[in-house]
Amino acid sequence: MSYEQFAYLYDELMLDAPYDGWVQFVKDILAKYNHRGTPRLLDLACGTGELSVRFAKEGYLVTGVDLSEDMLAVAQAKAEDKGVRIPFFQQNMADLDGQGRFDVIGIFCDSLNYLLTEEEVTSTFATVLDHLDEDGIFIFDVHSIFxxxxxxxxxxxxxxxxxxxxxxxxxxxxxxxxxxxxxxxxxxxxxxxxxxxxxxxxxxxTYPIEQYSNWLESAGFKVLEVAADFEHSSPLAHSERIFFVAKKK
The missing domain is CATH 2.20.25.110 (S-adenosyl-L-methionine-dependent methyltransferases)
Structure with missing residues (x-):
């Protein structure tokens, strides 16, 4: 399957994804925690770049990282078509190298759930910490156990x-x-x-909320909030998507 075909299928699968919800959630968090200036945002597991492009059009300085070379080729073409400049890199989010520091690092669209071992998750948290600025914020979402x-x-x-x-x-x-x-x-x-x-x-x-929170604390983060389903409210028993917002200690 060519990357054009695969990306077409991926975007069809994600056609109804609430991309604007992720963008608004990040904007709300940055406003809540008094982030000023132009955010430098690292979009980990960026896929075909749909969110990367949207953040760039919001004025963010975006860098995209994904493990798939084919996905990145589509993301780059999409960014050029939309008239935004985004550097894309092929790397494993559990082992980033040489990406510098960022104000915001995000792992969106439940991409963290594709890591199948606890070691991969904790390694990802560690490498994210290393690439955050001192006041940087880490935002990710995962599927709930429900x-x-x-x-x-x-x-x-x-x-x-x-x-x-x-x-x-x-x-x-x-x-x-x-x-x-x-x-x-x-x-x-x-x-x-x-x-x-x-x-x-x-x-x-996926894992229990408490497990993610413990891993974040052990990695060197302070958990600022845990929310659900794009709302800034605590998860309930039937919540489907859990958002974590954390900051360097």
Whole structure:
């Protein structure tokens, strides 16, 4: 599968994602904690650059990092098409190197849930700390345990459009509070008028709120707030997306 095809499918999958909600959440946090000036923002696991571009259009000085070279190629093309300048780098978010210091580092769109071991999560927190300015803020969101166990596992989702359709099945993963997503895409070939099939498998894992908070504290952060579902209020039993806001101690 070419990166154009994969990015097209990814953006179709994320078509209804509340990107503006992530942007507004970050703006609210920076205002709440009296951040002044032009924020230098590192967008970790930036994917096809949808949020990177939006932050850049807000005036932020954005750097994007992702593990996928193909995703980064699409992100760069998207940034050029939107008329914003964003440096993109191919790196593992658990092992950043040479990126300098930032006012804000974000891991959005539950990207942290793709790390399958505790060691990867704690290594990511450590490397984020190293790349934050002294007053820098770390923001990330993850799926709640409720979302993993009640919203995904043994569920089927589907999209049926003329040019692209998909079937998305979710099954219990090998680890506690983890899920395996099996996706089959059917994409119309304009020349042959037949549908090509592409299959993807994704794994995600989450942890209790207390565990994330403990890891942040151990890494050298002070947890400023834990919120849910793009609101600045404490998580409830049925909250689906948990936001963490932390600062260097």
């Amino acid at each position: 979302k993993m166990t009640q919203g995904f596992i043994n569920q089927t989702f589907a999209l049926n459009e003329e040019e692209v359709s998909y079937i998305w099945n979710s099954f219990p993963g090998d680890h506690p509070n983890s899920v395996e997503h099996e996706l089959s895409f059917f994409v119309l070939d304009e020349q042959t008028k037949k549908y090509d099939r592409f299959d993807e498998v994704h794994f995600q894992r």
